[in-house]
Structure formats: C-alpha cells, structure tokens
Amino acid sequence: MIDYSKVLSSTVSEMKPSGIRKFFDLLQGRDDVVGLTVGQPDFVTPWHIREAGIDSLKDGKTYYTSNAGLEELRVEIANYLERRFSLKYDGASEVIVTVGGSEAIDLAVRACVEPGDEVIIPTPCFVCYEPCVRLAGGTPVILETKAKNNFKVDPEELRALITPKTKMLVLAYPNNPTGAIMTKEELEEIAEVIRDTNIVVLSDEIYSELTYGRKHTSFASIEGMHERTIVASGFSKSYAMTGWRMGYIAAPKILAKQMLKLHQYVIMCAPTTSQFAALEAVKNGDSDIEMMKEEYDRRRKYLLKRFAKMGIECFEPEGAFYAFPNIGKFGLSSEEFCERLLNEYKCAIVPGNAFGETGEGFARISYAYSIKHIDQALDRIEEFVKTI
Ligand SMILES: Cc1ncc(COP(=O)(O)O)c(C=O)c1O
Secondary structure (H helix, E strand, O other), rough: OOOOHHHOOOOHOOOOOOHHHHHHHOOOOOOOEEOOOOOOOOOOOHHHHHHHHHHHHHHOOOOOOOOOHHHHHHHHHHHHHHHHHHOOOHHHHHHEEEEEEHHHHHHHHHOOOOOEEEEEEEEOOOHHHHHHHHOOEEEEEEEEEHHHHHOOOOHHHHHHHHOOOEEEEOOOOOOOOOOOOOOOHHHHHHHHHHHHOOEEEEOOOOOOEEOOOOOOOOOOHHOOOOHHEEEEOOOOOOOHHHHEEEEEEEEOOHHHHHHHHHHHHOOOOOHHHHHHHEEEEEEEEHHHHHHHHHHHHHHHHHHHHHHHHOOOOOOOEOOEEOOOOHHHHHOOOOHHHHHHHHHHEEEEEEEEEOOOOOHHOOOEEEEEOOHHHHHHHHHHHHHHHHHH
C-alpha cells in the first residue's frame, strides 16, 4: 500500500485549513441558521456586466486570450486605476489579469519570496497570506495590530520587526476582517520606515472601492512607493463578481514580467468570458459601485447602532463590509462564543481568531446581507448575550 505520508509535501500537510472554512462546514445543511459569515456581496452581478459575458459566448469568443489577459482589458484597468486612485500603469506591460485577487496575491508572493526571506504580515487579516508565504519557503512575521490603534499598522512596531531578511510587507487596507482603513498620512509614515530598504510591498486593495466617508489611498500612490509596490486587486467585491474569478496585479514592468511567467505556466490565462464581463465592469460600472456602496453603508450604520444598544463595543469600520465587535467581556473564547451562538441561538458569525491570534476576543460579522437578514441575526445575538 502506498504511504501517503511519504507522498505529500510536509508544508502542505502541516497547513491548517482556513478557520473561516471550518465554520462554514459547521453550517452545512442547517437551514435553521441565520448567518453573517460570508465575505461576498449579496448582490447579483449587474445585468450589463453579465450580458457582456453572455454576448462574448454568443459571439463564439471561447478562445484563450494572451497570457496577461485581453490587452483592451488591461488598458482599461490601467485607465480605471488612474481615474479612481491616481495610479499610473502601462496596461500593456504592467497589468496582469488573474484568477481573482487570490491568484494575484500568490503571484506576488511567489515571484519575490525565497526560502529564508521574512514577510511581515499585519494581523488580524485575510487568511491566505501566511500559507502563501510558507509555500514559497518564506517565514511569516506577524505584526499584531490592535483595537486601540484602530487596527492600523503602527510605524514603530513595523520598524522593530524589520531585519536584514525582511523581503516583503503585506498591507491589506481596507481590511478584512476589521473594516479598518489607513489614511494617506498614515501610509506616508509607513513609507518613511521602508523608504531606504529593499522591502517590497504587497498591497491588497481588493476593498478599495468600499470606503465610507474617506476615499481610499493606494499605497502605490504614496511618493516614492510606486517602484516597490505590487497592487493586488480584483472585481469580486466592488462589482459583485465573486464567481467570475477576476482579479489583477498592477506593478512596475520589471516585477510584472516575472509574475507573468508564473501565471503563464500555472494558469495560461484568466477565463475569457469573465474577462469580457470585467471589461464592461471596468468601463461602465462606476455607478454600480456607488449603488452597492450606499447600501453597505446603510447596513453598516444600522449594525453599529444595534451593537451600541446591546452594549457591545464595536470599532467603527470605515471600509470593506465587515464589523469586528469586541466580545471579550463575555468571558468566552471567540470560538466558544461563536459555537454557543450557533448551537443555542442558530446564528453564525466567524470567530476573530480565524484571522490570526490577535483576533481572539473578537468576531467578524459580514454585513453583505439584507437589513432584514442582519436584523434577524442581531436579534439572536442580543438574546444570546443576555444569557451570558
Ligand atoms: C482581503 C482579501 N483579499 C483577497 C480576497 C480574494 O478575493 P478574490 O479571489 O475573490 O478576488 C479576499 C476575499 O475574501 C479578501 O477578503
């Protein structure tokens, strides 16, 4: 009999499945549960975008595109980045269309990180950075952001973690799971810390369109940072296009060229139908973003009001579509809190420690759901916390 322990990569075998997944698995087949767990828009992709995908199929556009993606799409992504975030990229050579922001992150890490390299990852954060770094043989170095700093990266704490082995810094604002953002001034302080180093920044800006009150500042737009920033972004969150799997990298030519080789060998090209839909989104989707953002903002305000009423402390999220309330005062671990809420009150939220140990004492609540749904879930949370 084959000995699978000899077959499998030890790096992969030792990798823990995502803590978000673990919670989703508990929900399988439970129709009685009201969940606020999912990090995806509850909107359907706007019709004109879907239609562009359908039309491309009707027209028989079922071929591979160039490895980097349709040139027209790359040029439009570059136009969009300039229009929305004052970034300057050459669509022909500095943009790669990827399979979601997920692939963009993986490309950035694998193109830069070698065994022995350290990558500074501020947590709580989205779940994929650490495993991607480990797969590349790198060492994740955790920078714990704190509620008292509104979950932003503190420049002095960053400075203290930098060693001669530091290769990359991950910045992921607006943030999943906290909803924190970093302002231009705060990003400038980060830039000062790394300006004289060779540290490259992976800036995951997938929630860049979803900010409430303050416009997103891209790290690549901070003076002198363009040359060392790889922007990873995508269509999933801003255009409600999760299932189309469309993302992109924008980076200086010399970096993009190397990432393109990885993409070429592993993916060939992102799905063609999705690329045609994305082209329509990026050209004509600004008003869709506005409409969805207004609705998220309404839900965000509602959620905060209800938490205040319940006496649950909740940091005010300024971006993405998550709230990260502090549940520490109830004396249960995040997992215990969420499991009891699920089992006793049939309401699902994600334990904060699924996003790193710093998330302990918190829970992530997605407000990418209708107000009616949110209301129902919050009623259950309210009932539950009365009992503990
Ligand atoms: C911070 C962050 N980055 C990247 C992604 C990946 O998104 P996708 O691969 O759908 O573009 C997600 C998805 O939840 C996310 O929250």
